[in-house]
Amino acid sequence: MDALKPIPAELDHLIVTVPELDAGVAEIEAATGVRAVPGGRHPGRGTANFLLGLTPRGWPAGAHTYLEILGPDPEQAAPADGTLPLDAHLSEGLTLQTWAIHPPAFLAKIAAANTAGIDFGEVRDMSRETAEGELLEWRLTSKSPLPLSGVQPFLIDWGESTHPAEAALPALELLEFSIETANPEALRGVLGELGAGDADVVTGPENRLHARLRGPGGTVEF
Numbered sequence: 001m002d003a004l005k006p007i008p009a010e011l012d013h014l015i016v017t018v019p020e021l022d023a024g025v026a027e028i029e030a031a032t033g034v035r036a037v038p039g040g041r042h043p044g045r046g047t048a049n050f051l052l053g054l055t056p057r058g059w060p061a062g063a064h065t066y067l068e069i070l071g072p073d074p075e076q077a078a079p080a081d082g083t084l085p086l087d088a089h090l091s092e093g094l095t096l097q098t099w100a101i102h103p104p105a106f107l108a109k110i111a112a113a114n115t116a117g118i119d120f121g122e123v124r125d126m127s128r129e130t131a132e133g134e135l136l137e138w139r140l141t142s143k144s145p146l147p148l149s150g151v152q153p154f155l156i157d158w159g160e161s162t163h164p165a166e167a168a169l170p171a172l173e174l175l176e177f178s179i180e181t182a183n184p185e186a187l188r189g190v191l192g193e194l195g196a197g198d199a200d201v202v203t204g205p206e207n208r209l210h211a212r213l214r215g216p217g218g219t220v221e222f
Contacts, residue, residue, distance in 0.1 A: 005200035007056035007177050012102040012156050013066045013165070014054070014177070014211060016222065017091035021071040024094055025050050028069065033217020034170050040128040040136070041073050045085050048073035051164055053171030054213070066165040067172065067213070070097075087146050096209045096222035098150035099177075100140070103195035106157035110141070113155075116193045119147050120154065136161045149207040151179045151187065153196055175219070176212040180204025 018024030029035040036050035050069040070088050072078065082089055086097055103109045113120050121143025128136055140156040178200040181187045191197050212221045 005176075005178065006058040006198065007174060008101065008196045008199045009059075010101040010103055010195050011056065011065050011177070012100040013068050014099050014174075014209075015068045015070055015086055015097050017086060017088040017095045017097040018069060018071040019091050019093070021048060021050060021069065021074075024069055024071060027094060028052070028220055031218055031220040032172055032213065032215030034172055034215040036067070036069055037169060038131040039068065039164065040130045041076065042085065042126070042128050043076075044079075046073060046076050046078040047071065047084050047088055048076075051167075051169055053165055053167075053169035054174040055171055056174040057176070064165045064171070065174070066169060083144060085142075085144075087144060087150070094220075094222065096211055098146050099153045099209065100156045101153045101194065101196045102156050102158070106139070106155060109155055109193075109195050112193055116190075118152075118190055118193055119143065120152070120194075121147070130167075134162070136164070148181070148187070148190075151181055151207040151209060152190055153194065155194060172213040172215045172220075174211065175214055176210065178202055178210045180206065180208050180210065182206065 025036045036052045039049040039051040041048040052067040054065045054067050120141040124142045125139050138158045141154045180202055184201045184203050188201050191199050
């Protein structure tokens, strides 16, 4: 019997950071047989991204999320302090840096997190143009360095914008997603307050994320 744990129901997307976008996209393509497509640039933030759709194991047919490959934008100058969003400046290779969830009641979850004393940083308004020229606008929680080294997800609300996973993205199957931490009970409490209490949390020596993705050409693990 397959004992793999289900993927969190409120998962919005996974973020893999890379030091060089083209090389990172090529490495994932070589492992899976699927090439990511340009997502867009983050003006003034020094980054751009490529996207792949994800079909999570165990989710209802038609449900989906996505993988964001994030790295320095060669057509933008880096911020003056050298800090890139989601600590992408620290990446030395393909790194499953953090993850995002989209709870149905964004503001209520923010209020609950504040009451519980969860350090999520601040709520920021963000935007980018897609490769097709469509403007996407959203808001999210943001903190640098990442809370709990990235295993604590950030919250995102897409508002009236089209969710990136609704585009016709080339896709991989998301087979597994889990979180390692030295204090699983504490992390489960935080995830429960944020709306991701169904995430698979296991004991490990450090805070880190694990995911296994499959394409027609093979699998890739982070």
